Amino acid sequence: MTIRTLLMATAATAIAAPALADVTIYTTRQPELIQPVMDAFTADTGIAVNLEFVNEALIERLKAEGARSPADLVMDVDIANLQRVVDEGVTQSVDSQVLMDAIPASLRSDDNQWFGLTTRARIVYASKDRVADGEITTYEDLTDPKWAGRICTRSGLNNYNLALLSAVIAHHGEEAAKEWAEGIKANLARKPEGNDRAQVKAIWAGECDISLGNTYYMGKMLEDAEQTEWANAVRIVFPEFEEGGTHVNVSGIAMTQSAPNKEEALQLMEYLVSPAAQAIYAEENHEYPVLASAELSDLVASWGEYTADDVDLSELAGHRATALRIVEEVNFDG
Incomplete structure (x- = not known):
């Protein structure tokens, strides 16, 4: 041929x-x-x-x-x-x-x-210098008055925070969830703003001591030369719900x-x-x-083990509208 x-x-x-x-x-x-x-x-x-x-x-x-x-x-x-x-x-x-x-x-x-x-777990980023090991064990702990002026978080209207509030509803009911949201708001160091990384930066800068965030942002910050110092200022804490696990x-x-x-x-x-x-x-x-x-990757494994909450995710989705209403009623971002 x-x-x-x-x-x-x-x-x-x-x-x-x-x-x-x-x-x-x-x-x-x-x-x-x-x-x-x-x-x-x-x-x-x-x-x-x-x-x-x-x-x-x-x-x-x-x-x-x-x-x-x-x-x-x-x-x-x-x-x-x-x-x-x-x-x-x-x-x-x-x-x-x-x-x-x-x-x-x-x-x-x-x-x-x-x-x-x-x-991904919705966890607490805690200052290595200002928050002792074991000070936070549950999501319910975050409403303790000892955290007044010490919590940073992004908007309550953010999907990740609405999902967490939906989990509070699933565990404790609507009325208790509203009290929880009010308790978190009362403990805020500043008006909710920015993304999860911005909250860690605020801890590094001394504006607050703890924040809510997703686990994978730790990895993303460690990959960014500008943000590595922020990441090294905090540690990951896996809070659980009373009679439950860590929200995912x-x-x-x-x-x-x-x-x-x-x-x-x-x-x-x-x-x-x-x-x-x-x-x-x-x-x-x-x-x-x-x-x-x-x-798991070596980095993710280094954060430690946790027990995932067993609330059905479809149930959480069903509570979203109620969670959104609560955030608006308590004027969380105001």
Whole structure:
């Protein structure tokens, strides 16, 4: 066979081979945080992943696009937001034994509409210099008057804080949750502002002694030369609820109702709970894998062990509206 004939045959084969479809994800999570695991999927399968950052108008956009939406999957970093997407009827149930086997029942919906991919604990960052070991053991401790003028936190309207307040509702009821929110507000050192990292910076600067935050921000701060000093000024404390555990939230995924590339999208969903993908999440994003057999990164393991609260995440999503009303009633951010 001549070189010309060989090239023609190769070209014909390439034309005949079906092109692998891309998978498009609408994500409320910053794309750079999940790009490494998507790159690994593409390298493994040849399927490209398009990450499109959609912040406030995710549901509205999916509804407007309808059956013509290019989105195959949606990713979010809060259980209440995931449940809202499902409740609006823009997702579909996914039948996958791989997902069922990999993800604990408490970290996925009963109707297989959303699936947790990673977890993060909502913890306390405590000053190494001004807060003794053992001073904080429960979330309820945070309302003790001894913390007056010593707590920093981001807005009470933030998804992570609303999820935590929803957990307080689940454990103690609405009236007690309102008292808890009022107690936290009474102990604030300043008006809620900034993100979780800004609270740690405030502790480093001596503006407060403790703050609420997600675990993975410790890893992110240690990677940033400007923020390393902030991170080294605090330690992670895993408070628990009285008769409960440490509050956790999830980053999760759901398949859209339209999903033009359903087969490839399912392939990606299953890949994301594989040992390889879960290891990337743990190493790159400093999160906790949902796959029990996946190993923690050395840094995450160094923070210590904790017992996750066993309140069903779907229940927390159901308390979001009440939590939002409480935050507004107590004028938490005022």
